[in-house]
Structures are given as C-alpha cells and as structure tokens.
Amino acid sequence: GAVVSQHPSRVICKSGTSVKIECRSLDFQATTMFWYRQFPKQSLMLMATSNEGSKATYEQGVEKDKFLINHASLTLSTLTVTSAHPEDSSFYICSANRGASENTEAFFGQGTRLTVV
Amino acid sequence: GIQVEQSPPDLILQEGANSTLRCNFSDSVNNLQWFHQNPWGQLINLFYIPSGTKQNGRLSATTVATERYSLLYISSSQTTDSGVYFCAVPYLMRFGAGTRLTVKP
Numbered sequence: 001g002a003v004v005s006q007h008p009s010r011v012i013c014k015s016g017t018s019v020k021i022e023c024r025s026l027d028f029q030a031t032t033m034f035w036y037r038q039f040p041k042q043s044l045m046l047m048a049t050s051n052e053g054s055k056a057t058y059e060q061g062v063e064k065d066k067f068l069i070n071h072a073s074l075t076l077s078t079l080t081v082t083s084a085h086p087e088d089s090s091f092y093i094c095s096a097n098r099g100a101s102e103n104t105e106a107f108f109g110q111g112t113r114l115t116v117v
Numbered sequence: 118g119i120q121v122e123q124s125p126p127d128l129i130l131q132e133g134a135n136s137t138l139r140c141n142f143s144d145s146v147n148n149l150q151w152f153h154q155n156p157w158g159q160l161i162n163l164f165y166i167p168s169g170t171k172q173n174g175r176l177s178a179t180t181v182a183t184e185r186y187s188l189l190y191i192s193s194s195q196t197t198d199s200g201v202y203f204c205a206v207p208y209l210m211r212f213g214a215g216t217r218l219t220v221k222p
Binding site: 034038041042043044046049091093095097101102103104105106107108110111113 | 147148150152157158159160162165203205207208210212213214215217
C-alpha cells in the first residue's frame with residue numbers, strides 16, 4: 001500500500017514556542033492532504049485541508065493563525081502550531097488521498113503526539 | 118452531510134472469538150474504508166470497499182451500498198487485534214466514532 005510519513009512522532013515543547021510537523025507522501029503525489037486532531041478516546045477531527053500551491057481550507061472553529069499549514073510541493077505538507085499552549089497538547093495526524101474525487105483512498109501518517117509544558 | 122455511525126462502541130472478546138463490527142451511513146456513498154488504529158495511534162488501512170466483499174486473512178469486510186451499511190468481520194481474534202476500528206468515507210473525510218476492541222488472552 002501507499003506510504004505516508006509523518007515526523008516527528010513525539011515532541012515536547014515549552015509554552016509559547018512553535019512546533020512544525022511534516023507530512024510526506026512517499027510514493028504518490030498528493031495535491032490535497034488533510035490534518036486531523038484526535039483527543040483521547042475520540043474519533044478523528046478534521047482540522048484543515050491542505051492544498052498544494054494554494055491556501056489551506058480550515059474547518060469551522062480552527063484558528064488559522066494558530067495552526068499554519070503549508071503545502072509547498074506535491075509530496076509535502078507541514079503543520080506549524082504557533083505559540084503553543086498546554087491546551088494544544090494532542091495527537092495530530094495527517095493523511096494523503098490517492099486517486100481522484102470519489103474514488104480516492106486515504107492513507108495516514110504515523111501521527112504526532114504533541115505535549116506542551 | 119453524511120453521518121457515519123459505528124456499533125458497538127466497545128467490544129471485549131476472549132482470544133479466539135469471532136466478532137462483527139458495523140458501520141451505517143446516512144446517505145449513499147461511493148466508497149468506504151476500514152481502518153485499525155493500533156495502541157500507538159497508527160491508522161492502518163484494512164479495506165477499501167465501496168461494495169461487495171473482500172477478505173484478507175482473518176479479516177473480511179462487506180459493504181451493501183444500497184442498504185447503506187458495511188460490516189467488518191474478525192475471526193479467531195488475537196490480542197494484537199486490540200485497538201480502535203474506524204470506518205470512513207474518504208472523499209468526504211467523514212469518520213465514524215469507532216469501535217474499541219479489547220481482546221483478552
């Protein structure tokens with residue numbers, strides 16, 4: 001199956017600092033990638049859709065200035081959590097969809113567990 | 118938008134038992150995926166199954182698109198099957214709430 005790589009898998013940072021998470025599709029090109037947040041024992045919550053070469057589309061309630069998304073190439077999207085606070089601590093997961101439109105198949109990165117102290 | 122509901126929310130099995138997980142969706146969908154989230158958080162693709170039946174080892178899945186549901190069968194369960202199973206409509210980014218499976222030795 002297709003491979004999506006997410007890095008880092010774990011990060012601990014101090015309040016007020018920024019953290020960058022990378023998501024790479026290793027064996028296919030992805031014009032669109034997705035970023036999710038997952039709270040303990042809950043399902044995945046879509047945060048934003050990352051579009052190659054254009055601005056990301058954010059879900060309602062997600063702060064654009066807090067969660068900066070850049071999709072600079074067809075294989076790389078980054079999520080930067082700016083001025084992190086303890087409430088930003090969570091599990092963040094990216095996905096890239098292979099195929100077009102309704103025939104698309106989603107592949108997920110390994111996830112990043114962020115702890116803000 | 119389409120609602121995706123999974124049942125049961127929690128399931129505890131003894132090793133070796135069989136189980137069926139269900140995914141209902143509120144409207145017609147053109148494809149569906151099943152995932153297993155292991156204890157480390159990794160989401161593993163199990164099946165891409167818009168319709169019909171597929172099998173992979175001890176796991177199989179059936180989607181009946183006309184009746185808006187999909188089933189995931191786990192036979193002869195093992196402790197490594199523990200985790201959360203999600204169904205999702207990938208082109209809509211809609212996930213069910215998941216079924217948390219615990220397989221006891």
